[in-house]
Amino acid sequence: MPSNKSVSDAPIAQFTNCRILRDRRLQREDLWVREGKILNPEKLFFDEKGSADIQLDCKGSIIAPGFIDVQINGGFGVDFSMATDDFKSGIDLVSQKILSHGVTSFCPTLVTSPPSVYHQVLPQISVRNGGAHGAGILGAHLEGPFISKEKKGAHPEHCIRTFEAGAFQDLLATYGSLDCVRIVTLAPEIKRSSEVIRELTKRGICVSLGHSVANLSQAEEAVQHGATFITHLFNAMLPFHHRDPGIVGLLTSDKIPAGRRVFYGMISDGIHTNPAALRIAHRAHPTGKAIPVLGPAVGLAAKLPRRVCLPSSGLVLVTDAIAGMGLAPGRHTLGQQVVEIDGLNTYIAGTKTLSGSVATMDACVRHFLEATGCSVETALEAASLHPAQLLGIEHKKGTLDYDSDADFLMLNDSLYVQATYIAGEEVWRQDVLGM
Amino acid sequence: MRLVILEDYDQASEWAAKYICNRIIQFKPSQGRYFTLGLPTGLPRNHPESYHSYMWNNFFKHIDIDPNNAHILDGNAPDLQAECDAFEKKIEEAGGIDLFVGGIGPDGHIAFNEPGSSLSSRTRLKTLAMDTILANAKYFDGDLSKVPTMALTVGVGTVMDAREVMILITGAHKAFALYKAIEEGVNHMWTVSAFQQHPRTIFVCDEDATLELRVKTVKYFKGLMHVHNKLVDPLYSMKEN
Numbered sequence: 001m002p003s004n005k006s007v008s009d010a011p012i013a014q015f016t017n018c019r020i021l022r023d024r025r026l027q028r029e030d031l032w033v034r035e036g037k038i039l040n041p042e043k044l045f046f047d048e049k050g051s052a053d054i055q056l057d058c059k060g061s062i063i064a065p066g067f068i069d070v071q072i073n074g075g076f077g078v079d080f081s082m083a084t085d086d087f088k089s090g091i092d093l094v095s096q097k098i099l100s101h102g103v104t105s106f107c108p109t110l111v112t113s114p115p116s117v118y119h120q121v122l123p124q125i126s127v128r129n130g131g132a133h134g135a136g137i138l139g140a141h142l143e144g145p146f147i148s149k150e151k152k153g154a155h156p157e158h159c160i161r162t163f164e165a166g167a168f169q170d171l172l173a174t175y176g177s178l179d180c181v182r183i184v185t186l187a188p189e190i191k192r193s194s195e196v197i198r199e200l201t202k203r204g205i206c207v208s209l210g211h212s213v214a215n216l217s218q219a220e221e222a223v224q225h226g227a228t229f230i231t232h233l234f235n236a237m238l239p240f241h242h243r244d245p246g247i248v249g250l251l252t253s254d255k256i257p258a259g260r261r262v263f264y265g266m267i268s269d270g271i272h273t274n275p276a277a278l279r280i281a282h283r284a285h286p287t288g289k290a291i292p293v294l295g296p297a298v299g300l301a302a303k304l305p306r307r308v309c310l311p312s313s314g315l316v317l318v319t320d321a322i323a324g325m326g327l328a329p330g331r332h333t334l335g336q337q338v339v340e341i342d343g344l345n346t347y348i349a350g351t352k353t354l355s356g357s358v359a360t361m362d363a364c365v366r367h368f369l370e371a372t373g374c375s376v377e378t379a380l381e382a383a384s385l386h387p388a389q390l391l392g393i394e395h396k397k398g399t400l401d402y403d404s405d406a407d408f409l410m411l412n413d414s415l416y417v418q419a420t421y422i423a424g425e426e427v428w429r430q431d432v433l434g435m
Numbered sequence: 436m437r438l439v440i441l442e443d444y445d446q447a448s449e450w451a452a453k454y455i456c457n458r459i460i461q462f463k464p465s466q467g468r469y470f471t472l473g474l475p476t477g478l479p480r481n482h483p484e485s486y487h488s489y490m491w492n493n494f495f496k497h498i499d500i501d502p503n504n505a506h507i508l509d510g511n512a513p514d515l516q517a518e519c520d521a522f523e524k525k526i527e528e529a530g531g532i533d534l535f536v537g538g539i540g541p542d543g544h545i546a547f548n549e550p551g552s553s554l555s556s557r558t559r560l561k562t563l564a565m566d567t568i569l570a571n572a573k574y575f576d577g578d579l580s581k582v583p584t585m586a587l588t589v590g591v592g593t594v595m596d597a598r599e600v601m602i603l604i605t606g607a608h609k610a611f612a613l614y615k616a617i618e619e620g621v622n623h624m625w626t627v628s629a630f631q632q633h634p635r636t637i638f639v640c641d642e643d644a645t646l647e648l649r650v651k652t653v654k655y656f657k658g659l660m661h662v663h664n665k666l667v668d669p670l671y672s673m674k675e676n
Contacts, residue, residue: 030496042491049502 007048010035013424014052018410020063022400025377031063033406036423040402058410061418064380065398066104066407067361068387070183071141071231071265071318073109073334075325080108081335083120091125095134097326099428101360102383102417104407105136105397107182109320111335112144112155119176127180130407130422138391139182142175143231146186146196147211153236154348154355155211156336167192168199181205182391185231187212188222201226206391208265209247211236216249223256229390230264232320233281234273235354251284263314263390268368269359271344272320275371282372285313316390317364317383322346322356366415376415436617436630437637438656439663440645444605447641451536451603453667454637458534458599460670469504471526473535473589473597508558508587519558519587532597539604542566543612543625547588550624556590591629600630604640613640614647 015031022029032039032052044050074080076097078090091108098106108125110118122140130136145161152160163170172178184200185208186193197207209222210231215238219227230237230247238246245252250262264285268278319325324332324341331340331349334356338349341358348355359367361383369379388398396404406424409417420428441447455472464470474490487507495505506525512518526532537545542564548556549564563571568582575581594600604613616627617638630636645653 041496042488045491045495045502045505046487046507051502 007050008035011053012039012044012050014041014055015058015063016055018058018061018063020400021065021377021380024381026062031400031408033424036406036425038400038402038404038406061410061412062376062380062415063400064409064411065384065388065400066135066409066420066422067102067317067365067383068138068391068398069098069103069106069319069321069361069383070138070316070387070390071109071143072098072103072106072321073111073356074323075321077323077327077332079323079333079335080121081110081113081117082333083117087121087124091137092134095130095137098135098361099420099422100417100430102362102365102409102411102420103135104130104409104420104422105138107138107141109141109143112147112152112159113335114159115174115176117335118142118174122175122177122180125180130427132422132425132427134427136407136422137180138393139180141183141185142181143185144211145174146171146190146193147236148187148189148213150213151187151211151236151238153211154334154337154339154353159336162190163193163196164191167195171196171200178203178205183208183229185210185229187214188227189214189218193222194225197222197225197227209237209250212247213238214247215244216246216253219247219250220253220255223250223253223260223262228260228263229316230262232267232272232318233264234277235267248281251281261314261389263316263386265316265318265320266368267320267357267359268317268364268371269319269344269357270367270371271359272354272357278368279372282313282315282374285315313378313382314386314390315382316386317361317368319359319361319364320356321358321360325358325360327358362415362417369415379415437659437663438617438652439637439639439660440653440657441639441641443641443643447603447605447639450667451601451639453669454601454639455534455536457667457670462533469529470534471529471532473526473532473594474537510583510587515560515587519560522558522587522589523593526593526596532594534599534601535594535597536601536603537594539602539609539612539616539627540567541570541608541612543615543627545591545594545602545627545629547586548591548626550626552591552623552626554595554621554623554626554629555592557593558587558589560585561588591626595629595633599635599637600633601637601639602627602630604638604644606641607643607646609640609644610646610648613638613644618648618652 013033018031019026020029020031032041075094078094084090110121125140127139128137144155145159146163147155147160149157149160161174183206188209189212200207206229207227208229208231209219209227230250233248240246240248256262266273266278266281322334322339324346329341329343331338339346339355340349344358346355346358347353365379365383368382369376385394385398388394397407400408407422410419411417418430419426439450441450459470462470490507508522509518539545542550547561547563549561549567562585568579568584571582572579615625621628621631
C-alpha cells in the first residue's frame, strides 16, 4: 500500500518474524528502520500515517545490537602496534573482516610501544562510522606504556615508562596526540597517576586500570579521580587476596562515587580465565540502576509471561585479539614481540606467557553464555550495551531503542551471526553454503 | 440476542476472535469496500497507557491495516465537540459500523456511557462515574488523582446504529451488570440493556460472568452452544480466494 510520510521520504524497512533485544529482554517484536536509525512504528502509524516500504522475514532469528569490541590489537595478519606503510589498509582490512564476527564498532588497540610508533600510527587512526566497508572506529585504545613492569604480560619491558617527572605532559609527549584516543590503560600505582587520570577524564578519555600491581586503595583512589574501566579483569594484575583484594576488589568496593559504575573487561575465550572465575566476577558485581521489570499490566500484555531480568552489571566482553586471529596457527607479531599460536592459545614465542587471544567476539559471547549459564540477554548485553555505556554512547549505540543507530545483528538460537547490519544496511551475510 | 458462554477468559477471547475473523471474511472486504470495526474509546493520547498505545500494541501492529483507516478519538483536540461530531461523520462516510465490539463496566455501562446516559446519545464528552475511575486506577499505579475524570466516548445511539454488536463480559465482578443488562428491563442506569432492542446482539462471556443469572437462562443458552460453535467454524481465508 502507498505510504504517506510527512516527515521523510526515505524508505522504511520492517524486519518481521524475529525476537529483538529491547528493554533488557528478548521480545517478539518487529524492528523498524529508516535512514539508518531505529524507528518508532507507533509514532509512524499515528503521527505520519506511514507504513513499511519493505518487509523482511527474519525467519525467527534473534536481532541484537551490534557488538562493540573495545580491546582488539589486530587480526588477519594486521598488527595495530606496528607502524607499517600500509597501516591504513591494514585497519580497513580488520574492520571489514570483523563484520562476520558481529562487531559493528571497535577501538583499535595499541600495546606498549616506543613513542615513534604512537607518533606514526595515531594520526592514521580516525574516528569514523561503519558501513559496507567495515565496522565503525570509535577511537584508539592505548594499552600502555604507563604500566607496571611486574605485570607486563606480553608487553615489551624496554618500552614501559612512567610519568613521574612530567605527569600529563610526559604522557602527551609519548603519545604525540590524543585526538582520536578513546581509552587509556595505565597502572594507578605510578606516581602522579591521579593528576594524569583527571586530565584524561577531563578530555573525555576513558581511563582503565590494568597491567598493574595496585592494591585496592590505590585502585579506589584512581576510580575517585575518574577511572571507569578495568582492563581484562584477573589478567596482568595481583590475584584476589582476602586481606587486599587489589583491583579485583573494585567489583564490590563501597568507595565507588555515587552514581558511577566501574566496568570491567573480560576475555571469555576459555583460556584467559577459568569459567569459575568468570562466574565469580559475573555474580559479584554490584547492581546497577534498578530496572523496572514490572510495568502496569494492560489487557493482554498482563497475560504474557515476563522473565525476571538480572540487574545490569559492568561486565564488558572483549576479544584482546592479536594479528594471528583469523589466520592459521604459527608465528605472528604483536608490537615488538613474536607470538606463537597453537589452536586457541597464544603465547610469547618460547614461553607460557599468554599474549592476547585469537578468539572472535561472537565466540566470546557464546563461551560466556555457556560458562556462566546466564541468560541470552545478559550475554548479548555484555558485548553491546555495556561497552556502549562505558564509552557514554548508549543513546546511539549498543541498543535497539528508538532513534539509536541501526547497527544490529541477526543471530540464530546458538548465537551464531547470520547477518550484520550497519545503519540499517546489510554489510555481511552468512553464506548459505556455510563458508 | 445470542448469549455465548465459554469456560474461562482465554476461551471466551478466542471464541470472540474467531467470530470477528469469520465476520470479516464473510463480508469479503476489498479496496473501497471496508469492514468497519467499532471499538470503545478512552484515555488521553500522551499517556503511556493511552488508547493509542493500547490499540497499537494489542491490535494495529499485528495486522496490515492502512494507518489512514484507523480512527481514534483524540482527547487532545482543541475543540472536543467538533472532534466528536467529526467522528460521527467519519462513521457515516464509511458506511456505518458493521460490527461494534465492546465490553461492559461493573456499573453496566457500554463504552463510557455512564449510568444516566441517554440511550439515544451520540459521540460526546462524558464525565466518568466514580466506579469507572476506581476501576481505571490500576492503570495509574493506584493513584486516584492521576486518573482522567473525563473521556470522549461513542454514544449508546451511535452503537445502536451498528449493524451488529458484540459485547465481551468476563469475570465475577461483571456478573451483576450482565444480569441487569439481559434479565431486567431496558434502563438508562444500565446502558448495556439498550441492546435488548438491537436486532443483532451477541454477548460472549465466561462462566464467572453468569453467576448472577437465572439457572434457566444459562441452561438455555448453553444448550445452544452447538449452534453457536458453527459460527466459529474456520472459513477460507480471504487471501486464498
